Amino acid sequence: MLTTTATAARLNVHPQTVRRLVKSGLLPAFRVGHNLRFDPADISRFLEARRA
Template sequence: MQELLTPQEAANLLKVHLRTVYIYLRSGELPAAKVGDNWRIRPSDLEKFIEKRMVKDTKK
């Protein structure tokens, strides 16, 4: 099983505010599991989340 990330760890990796991660979690844009009152994020889901938001160079 993969090591799971906390929202704070995800925020640190993304270099965004913790509130931003919670917005993505609550909206369902960032897949995660809720364990009790705590969110946990698979690193592979975070990578997919980032890949979906990559901007392609359209000037080629």
């Protein structure tokens, strides 16, 4: 599982942008307490969908 900061680095965006993508439903995430966590496979699928 990746943190918001690690996901932002992989997507080359600001962490706030990652939070906005989650809020809009474009990027799946899990809540662990108050923190977001991301499945690396979901990030790869997101990137592939954006490239197509």
